[in-house]
């Protein structure tokens with residue numbers, strides 16, 4: 001049995017009169033994630049990736065279909081039932097600048113979720129030291145405010161906060177997109193290292209094929225609210241079958257100018273085939 005199973009999920013955002021009709025952001029999406037597995041969800045802006053992540057977190061309106069976690073249906077839970085799930089499913093967002101309360105010290109950010117569930121102060125302090133160590137931040141980081149850290153370090157704080165409840169699944173929504181390339185690589189390696197140690201599973205949302213290739217076991221490609229292709233990460237990112245994935249691959253930047261020229265030619269060939277050129 002998979003840890004997360006999404007079956008024929010439809011999410012429709014309500015409209016606002018004739019000016020803005022209802023919009024179907026997910027059109028029957030099915031996917032699954034096993035324990036300790038990373039499913040990379042890739043697709044261009046507006047394809048519905050965040051909507052899927054939000055639906056898993058109980059934050060998007062599920063029109064039809066089901067989401068199961070550990071065998072239990074979790075789509076349609078009320079707020080209290082959903083809160084009980086926060087020990088199991090956590091989230092790391094793209095922007096560590098806005099997702100961390102700027103007025104709270106790192107200690108307070110990390111102890112808050114523990115203290116509300118009845119953990120003692122001494123135990124919470126011990127746990128914070130352990131969390132800082134897990135995300136490779138110095139132990140004196142606890143006394144400082146988020147603004148005193150770099151973007152990559154802030155994302156480490158956000159990861160530590162997600163880990164504080166020992167979740168089995170983390171929805172990661174573009175967690176490295178706001179970081180420069182070398183910081184991206186280090187934070188991705190941290191995600192992998194944490195997974196190897198804790199067995200946590202990731203739904204890893206990104207528009208970046210290079211990122212998805214680095215981190216995922218399996219990849220699902222979204223296009224206009226549907227999964228158009230899925231499979232193991234190497235196959236989907238190196239030899240995609242669907243024309244949309246092929247275009248996504250060709251659009252990804254590569255440092256080698258010769259390779260870039262080959263890609264330009266390939267893009268032109270595809271455009272010709274599709275009658276766009």
Ligand SMILES: Nc1ncnc2c1ncn2[C@@H]1O[C@H](COP(=O)(O)OP(=O)(O)OP(=O)(O)O)[C@@H](O)[C@H]1O
Nearest residue numbers: 013023025043044045046047048049050051052207
């Ligand atoms: N609350 C909302 N109300 C109405 N439409 C919405 C709402 N949220 C998202 N949408 C629409 O649903 C579609 C999918 O959006 P979503 O944010 O899930 O895409 P995405 O692939 O994550 O894109 P991005 O990478 O830009 O965040 C978009 O067309 C968007 O405009």
